[in-house]
Amino acid sequence: MKRILSGIKPTGKPHIGNYFGMMRPAIEWQDKGEAFYFIADYHALTTVFDPVKLREYSRGVALDFLACGLDPAKAVLFRQSDVPAHTELAWLLSCQTPMPMLENAHAYKDHLAKEKTPSHGLFAYPVLMAADILIYDSDVVPVGKDQKQHVEITRDLATKMNGIYGPIFKVPEASILPTVATIPGLDGQKMSKSYDNTIELFLEEKALKKKIMGIVTDSTPVEEPKDPATSSIVALYRFFVPETDVEKMEADFRAGGVGYGDFKKRLFGAIWEYFSSMRIKRAELAADPGYVDAVLKAGAERASSTANQVMERVRKAVGLRG
Numbered sequence: 001m002k003r004i005l006s007g008i009k010p011t012g013k014p015h016i017g018n019y020f021g022m023m024r025p026a027i028e029w030q031d032k033g034e035a036f037y038f039i040a041d042y043h044a045l046t047t048v049f050d051p052v053k054l055r056e057y058s059r060g061v062a063l064d065f066l067a068c069g070l071d072p073a074k075a076v077l078f079r080q081s082d083v084p085a086h087t088e089l090a091w092l093l094s095c096q097t098p099m100p101m102l103e104n105a106h107a108y109k110d111h112l113a114k115e116k117t118p119s120h121g122l123f124a125y126p127v128l129m130a131a132d133i134l135i136y137d138s139d140v141v142p143v144g145k146d147q148k149q150h151v152e153i154t155r156d157l158a159t160k161m162n163g164i165y166g167p168i169f170k171v172p173e174a175s176i177l178p179t180v181a182t183i184p185g186l187d188g189q190k191m192s193k194s195y196d197n198t199i200e201l202f203l204e205e206k207a208l209k210k211k212i213m214g215i216v217t218d219s220t221p222v223e224e225p226k227d228p229a230t231s232s233i234v235a236l237y238r239f240f241v242p243e244t245d246v247e248k249m250e251a252d253f254r255a256g257g258v259g260y261g262d263f264k265k266r267l268f269g270a271i272w273e274y275f276s277s278m279r280i281k282r283a284e285l286a287a288d289p290g291y292v293d294a295v296l297k298a299g300a301e302r303a304s305s306t307a308n309q310v311m312e313r314v315r316k317a318v319g320l321r322g
């Protein structure tokens with residue numbers, strides 16, 4: 001049976017990019033193997049410095065994931081920091097990680113390009129991520145395209161360690177669905193918190209409407225034809241409706257006579273409708289104050305049991321035990 005693993009950082013509320021790129025594929029994988037999904041709170045510490053917020057975001061991400069269909073009876077859901085062996089393995093991997101490998105990592109290079117001073121945590125981020133994956137003997141890692149390089153680093157580190165110590169790690173593969181590899185944001189760039197162009201999954205009706213109506217468009221008058229190929233309204237709409245509705249919107253763009261406000265209203269309606277049953281489920285789950293904590297606690301126990309076995313094998317292999 002395949003072992004599936006993925007993680008999401010609690011740096012805010014999950015958005016539509018997270019949902020289509022990772023959460024939905026991960027939920028589909030829970031029926032196809034043994035799934036482990038975690039809230040990457042150690043990773044979030046590279047950018048979230050407010051302890052109250054970090055706790056709140058972690059619970060919120062768990063609640064959103066459960067509302068979207070993650071079934072804790074099928075998949076193990078846990079907080080990364082509840083399994084501290086992740087950081088122990090990260091150290092062992094660090095000792096075999098060439099600095100240039102990390103100097104080439106996108107996130108680090110972006111940071112330097114913005115003339116910010118990166119922390120050691122940010123620099124070492126891919127090593128911790130490799131540990132997250134390798135400590136569960138994972139076969140498959142469902143992620144969006146922006147995580148591809150991280151999974152490649154993981155594969156390189158696993159192969160290197162296996163070369164030195166014998167076959168201690170499984171070499172995992174990323175699973176990136178081409179249709180949802182990069183979900184666009186409100187401005188057409190990749191949806192990302194750092195670009196401030198996100199649509200969170202469970203916004204209030206008014207807030208969602210405000211975001212959608214605020215999409216910047218060109219000044220083509222209502223009666224004139226518009227280009228559907230360059231519109232972020234169409235680019236987003238296609239994730240929420242059947243192909244025929246997309247074709248209808250594209251045809252209305254080309255025909256002219258319909259204003260952008262109208263198209264935005266259609267997009268708003270489609271998003272609101274898409275998440276409606278999940279929204280109800282989220283409210284139900286949130287009404288039980290102990291539910292999320294209980295799921296995370298049970299998840300941490302199951303995850304620890306697997307992680308500790310792999311860790312013991314690795315400790316022995318490198319000479320720390322026996």
Ligand code: TYM
Binds near residue numbers: 010142146180
């Ligand atoms: P994070 O929290 O940035 O994002 C979580 C997942 O959402 C995907 N994603 C997207 N997919 C498509 N289009 C987008 N616009 C978009 N934005 C985000 C990401 O690709 C990701 O799959 N480093 C990871 C967390 C992590 C992890 C791991 C993942 C830590 N350890 C081990 C897998 C395995 C991250 O920052 O994801």
